[in-house]
Amino acid sequence: MNSGRxxxxxxxxxxxxGALVVTSLLLILFxxxxxxxxxxxxxGAFGDQSKTLSVLAFWVPLLLxxxxxxxxFRAGLWNIGIEGQIVxxxxxxxxxxxxxxxxxxxxxxxxxVAAMLAGALWAALSAVLKTRGKVHEIFSGLALNxxxxxxxxxxxxxxxxxxxxxxxxxxxxxxxAALLSLYENSRFSPLSLLLAVIAFILVVVALRGTFWGxxxxxxGQNLRSAFLLGVSSEREMILAMMFCGALAxxxxxxxxxxxFDSLRQSISGxxxxxxxxxxxxxxxxxxxVPPIAFFFSMVLRGSLTLQLRTQLHSSLGGILTELLVLFVxxxxxxxxxxxxxxxxxxx
Amino acid sequence: MDSSTFILVLASIMLxxxxxxxxxxxxxxxxxxxxxNLSLDGSMLMAAMTGFVVAFETDNVWFGFLAGAAIGALFxxxxxxxxxxxxxxxxAIGFVLAMLGQDLSAFLGxxxxxxxxxxxxxxxIPYLKDIPVIGPIFFSHNAVVYFxxxxxIVTWFWLFxxxxxxxxxxxxxxxxxxxxxxxxxxxxRYLYTLIGGALVGIAGASYSLSIKIGWSEGITGGxxxxxxxxxxxxxxxxxxxxxxxxxFGAAKALATYMQRAxxxxxxxxxxxxxxxxxxxxxxxxxxxxxxxxxxxxxKSLQRPLQRLLRISxxxxxxxxxxxx
Numbered sequence: 229m230n231s232g233r234x235x236x237x238x239x240x241x242x243x244x245x246g247a248l249v250v251t252s253l254l255l256i257l258f259x260x261x262x263x264x265x266x267x268x269x270x271x272g273a274f275g276d277q278s279k280t281l282s283v284l285a286f287w288v289p290l291l292l293x294x295x296x297x298x299x300x301f302r303a304g305l306w307n308i309g310i311e312g313q314i315v316x317x318x319x320x321x322x323x324x325x326x327x328x329x330x331x332x333x334x335x336x337x338x339x340x341v342a343a344m345l346a347g348a349l350w351a352a353l354s355a356v357l358k359t360r361g362k363v364h365e366i367f368s369g370l371a372l373n374x375x376x377x378x379x380x381x382x383x384x385x386x387x388x389x390x391x392x393x394x395x396x397x398x399x400x401x402x403x404x405a406a407l408l409s410l411y412e413n414s415r416f417s418p419l420s421l422l423l424a425v426i427a428f429i430l431v432v433v434a435l436r437g438t439f440w441g442x443x444x445x446x447x448g449q450n451l452r453s454a455f456l457l458g459v460s461s462e463r464e465m466i467l468a469m470m471f472c473g474a475l476a477x478x479x480x481x482x483x484x485x486x487x488f489d490s491l492r493q494s495i496s497g498x499x500x501x502x503x504x505x506x507x508x509x510x511x512x513x514x515x516x517v518p519p520i521a522f523f524f525s526m527v528l529r530g531s532l533t534l535q536l537r538t539q540l541h542s543s544l545g546g547i548l549t550e551l552l553v554l555f556v557x558x559x560x561x562x563x564x565x566x567x568x569x570x571x572x573x574x575x
Numbered sequence: 576m577d578s579s580t581f582i583l584v585l586a587s588i589m590l591x592x593x594x595x596x597x598x599x600x601x602x603x604x605x606x607x608x609x610x611x612n613l614s615l616d617g618s619m620l621m622a623a624m625t626g627f628v629v630a631f632e633t634d635n636v637w638f639g640f641l642a643g644a645a646i647g648a649l650f651x652x653x654x655x656x657x658x659x660x661x662x663x664x665x666x667a668i669g670f671v672l673a674m675l676g677q678d679l680s681a682f683l684g685x686x687x688x689x690x691x692x693x694x695x696x697x698x699x700i701p702y703l704k705d706i707p708v709i710g711p712i713f714f715s716h717n718a719v720v721y722f723x724x725x726x727x728i729v730t731w732f733w734l735f736x737x738x739x740x741x742x743x744x745x746x747x748x749x750x751x752x753x754x755x756x757x758x759x760x761x762x763x764r765y766l767y768t769l770i771g772g773a774l775v776g777i778a779g780a781s782y783s784l785s786i787k788i789g790w791s792e793g794i795t796g797g798x799x800x801x802x803x804x805x806x807x808x809x810x811x812x813x814x815x816x817x818x819x820x821x822x823f824g825a826a827k828a829l830a831t832y833m834q835r836a837x838x839x840x841x842x843x844x845x846x847x848x849x850x851x852x853x854x855x856x857x858x859x860x861x862x863x864x865x866x867x868x869x870x871x872x873x874k875s876l877q878r879p880l881q882r883l884l885r886i887s888x889x890x891x892x893x894x895x896x897x898x899x
Contacts, residue, residue: 254682306666362861363854366613367804374797374850501674508667541685546678554671557664558657 239562243555251548260538269545272533273526279533281414285487287525288420289314289479293503294510294517295428296475301512302435303468304448309354309369310476311500312376313347317477318484319380320346322399322491325406325484326388332405339406340423340481347477348470350376355469359462365469373500384493398492408486417486427475432514444468476500502528502549509553511560524549584828585712592824593723594619594778594786594795598802599809599816600723600730601647601774607734607811608767609747609760609891610655613669616799617676618650618772619779624684626780627790631692639693640780647776648769650676655768659761662895673799681792688791695719695785719785726774730813743767747889750896760896778802801853808856810886819856826852860886 252262273283293310300307307313320342328335354372357363383399390400408417435441446454447461455461479499484491506524510516531545598615605612612618622643630639650672658665695717703714734740745753746763754760782798783790801823809816830845859865869880 306670308670357854357858360862361858361864363857364807367800367807367857368854370797370800370804371850371853375847378847378850505671505674508671541682543678543681547675547682550671550675550678554653554668554675557667557671558653558661561661561663 236562240560243558243560244552246555246559247548247551250551251544254544254547255540258540260540265534265538265540265544268534268537269527269530272530272536275533277412278414279529281411281416283522283525283529284421285414285416286529287522288417288424289482289487290499290503290506290521290525291424291518292427292475292479292482293500294506294521295424295431295514296472296479297503297507298431298435298512298514298517299444299468300472301507302441302448303444303465304451305355305358305465305469306364306366307351307354307369307469307472308366308501308504309351309372310472310503311496311498312369312373313350313473313476314480314483314496314500315373315376315380316350317343317347317480318491318495319376319383319480320477321481321484322383322388322402325402326399329403330405335406336408336419336485339485340478343477343481344474345477347480348474351469351473351476352466355466359465380491380495381493384491388491398488399490401489402485406485407489408482410486415487417482420482420486423478423482427478428514428518435514440464440467476503498546502546505549505553509556511556582708582711584832586715588821588824588828589712590716590720591786591827592820593720594781595798595802595805595820595823596723596778596817597726597781598775598778598799599805599820600726600813601771601778602802602806603771603809603811603813603816604730604734604743604767604774605651605771606806606892607747607889608743608764609750609889609894609896610658610764610768611665611669611893612651612654612768612772612775613666613803614650614654614672614676614799615669615775615802616795616797617673617680618647618775619676619782619795619799619802620680620793621650621676622646622776622779623783623794624680624687624790626776627692627783628684628687630780630784631687631690634693636693636695636784639784640777643776643780644773645776647779648773651768651772651775652765654772655765658895659764665893677793684790684792689789692789693784694788695781717785719781724817727813727817734813744889746896747891750891750894754896754898759898761898764896775799775802801849804853804857807886807888808860810860811889822856823849823852860884 255262255265272279274280293314297307297310321339324335324339324342328338330338350372354365354368357368358365384397388399390398408419410417435444443454443459443464446457446459447464451461480496483495483497483499488495502524503521506517506521509520527548528545531542531548534540534544535542598619602612602615625646626639626643628639629642630636633639653672654665654669657663657668697715698717698721699715700721704710706714732740734744742753742758743763745756745758746760746767750760753763779795782795787794802820805816805819805823808819826849830848834845865884866881869877869884872880
């Protein structure tokens, strides 16, 4: 029918509208005007140049983590441990920054390599626990997240505490040569964006144009047939996890070397979990990942201004993104909705 | 540590493990029917927040528990509806709900943080509480604690000794066979996902009304995820699950005690203990290494050891079933 086709065309906007409506209701419940609140969020994201730059700076590690997750999701792995991989990357980069003295270019290269290596190894641990120990990656990941965060707290309050005494906030600022150069007075590092773009292109090419990408797909879709076809699932799974861990670690390195100037307690700030939401919302379509990640950065940064203006908890940004993902997951697929409509008609 | 402090520590482990035990029983019912409700951490936080707010406003803890159960059931319903009716990934939905519950509880509960409110009163059982050693450990708690331990027995009996329990297990183990014998598989799954979710909600509410008393952001400290791991460690059996929960409670208590006893050793080692334990116990029940380890044991011990360590998940766990 004509109206049916029209409805099908606009359907994707329905879950988005649903998420906005529920968020508005929450705002009204707490006595805030939704339009003003969304305006505050928009101002918080694009109000002036420095705010836009900080959205951009938040976007880079999120994009790196999401890009990595494209690889693990392709292999059918739930890399919830990505949060810990980001943290380990940050720790490794901080370790180099605190203990090595070298010209800036050498130092930064070392930091980046260390961050990627640490993330990859932390991810490999999860992968080996799965292939050898039959521990599901969700649980090893969660445990390793917990351990990574505890390790950060230990380093901050113990061996790496600032000379004036441990404050639990962070280490002392790194030497200037160790930090990524920033665009004007922002926290945005152009180099990190370049790295993220390279990583993204690399993953697109690897997943679409290489035999490795095909093997991962085989493992992700049907482990048993992949095995019968002679794909070594163990090797590919470990590689996929390490690939993702390396990008996540790089993201952590970028966080500590540009967003902050030291190792902080909340070094990741939930970027790994947000990245999982990004990839889920993209429905594993890689070209949707960068814009969705950008939108999420915008909402999450914007909600901080919302908190400043209205005194409402900044978790509202997270709620908006999570509702969006939930509604798209539940109702986004027109065909599956149609399936249940038809069933109801029959009954 | 003298014997009276030891008894106190054991009693505190019993108390601290209750939310975990209730949540594990709930999730076992759900997973035995074939659905994985991954939203536990989020729904427990939401239930803890809602339970406290309702109890605070009505000045009645039991309304708080009721509200918590309703929230848990609501979250569970979304998982069941999404996976059974809409055929979407139950893992994805559960994960998003876990995240959403965390943020939503922080937002909705923002005006109720760190304020005193009603809590479940201490209720030692007459006569039983006076038994030396056993009395103070087992019978000098509040009603929620007794509920948790009765729940373990009821859940076990229901699952393994009753007809409805058999139907429930058929939905998770052999849905085709169950369906051929007239079991409404998806009905079972809806039912037990909702019941399991309600129990998870009660567990969440017990956190803010019986264990920590009061609401603050992220109060459960990732307990929902640990409960999911204990379900596996417990081999989907409530009794083993209870021991798993007690083990984690003991690890936590031990960490706190050791920290006080050895202040010179870093906090890290002790705080990381529950997480390390989580990996280790999952390794123990999952890997082939354990099988080989068992063969070293004396012959007469091998069979019982294998029975103890081997677990088998419900065969159809996490899969969808089309009733035609």
